[in-house]
């Protein structure tokens with residue numbers, strides 16, 4: 047059994063506010079990677095951390111229980127809505143996602159208060175295409191105060207690298223600084239949240255634990271957050287058409303559009319945003335936004351200053367869209383365009399060659415056709431042993 051107990055909120059010696067609970071592996075073949083799970087923020091924001099419910103710890107506890115084929119015991123209260131959703135629905139999706147997981151019983155003492163006190167409408171900010179798309183729609187374009195973003199969050203919970211890796215802290219700090227700059231320009235507060243949840247990560251979990259950790263971070267701030275947008279990288283169509291191909295390695299692409307709506311409490315609503323668009327739609331929308339031209343960051347190569355290399359897969363697929371739109375020069379300050387230009391022809395040929403296998407290549411070719419942008423001819427493009435070959 048996995049047992050979670052001892053919920054507490056306190057100010058640490060380094061003057062941060064911490065929400066913490068103990069976790070024990072009981073009669074499990076394996077040790078818990080840490081004795082506690084915690085979330086930490088600036089002590090000025092300490093009141094945001096919810097200390098009357100174990101909700102933020104329940105998600106990771108449940109995932110571990112399902113992985114170790116055991117039950118989860120929580121020595122305290124949780125949201126009834128979240129408990130029911132996890133018990134009846136979410137576990138089925140997780141079991142479909144990974145054959146390593148099996149259903150687990152959740153034992154709780156009782157249920158937490160249901161009256162919402164939060165007024166923040168938030169989203170995370172990574173400065174990627176998905177994140178900026180949500181910010182553009184729900185801050186720049188949204189007029190309704192119940193749905194307009196009024197706070198930004200930066201969760202250091204895994205996507206910046208592994209906890210024990212020293213590089214993680216410096217990369218997280220560079221990315222956080224960039225997010226702070228965006229928040230300042232938009233006049234929005236930004237709340238950085240730290241957690242040790244990625245200490246529980248194991249290679250076999252793939253990225254699943256990171257996704258759940260983001261949701262857990264949101265649920266740790268239920269005293270303050272009324273609504274929270276998570277930016278999805280997959281469209282409804284992609285999840286419907288290709289979801290199964292992401293089984294066991296990418297939870298977001300497998301099911302985010304229908305999994306996330308189950309991660310709700312009476313006090314905090316999580317909304318999955320971005321599934322209504324293709325990736326090309328999002329880049330088109332951002333191409334003229336000065337904030338995107340200054341801060342967009344898509345690169346998958348981790349460098350110390352976290353700049354866009356111009357030649358990795360993510361840079362290439364972003365820049366080809368901007369090139370077709372005639373907007374490349376507007377992004378010259380934040381991408382290495384010389385590196386891109388060296389790869390550009392090969393990248394276009396690869397798109398043409400893989401159009402039947404890759405939804406994003408299809409979107410790019412459709413856009414090129416619409417804009418009368420010249421692409422290599424299909425009959426001349428092949429992929430041999432992962433190398434793109436162009437004849438003619």
Ligand SMILES: [Zn+2]
Pocket residue numbers: 344345346347354355356357358359360361362
């Ligand atoms: Zn790159």
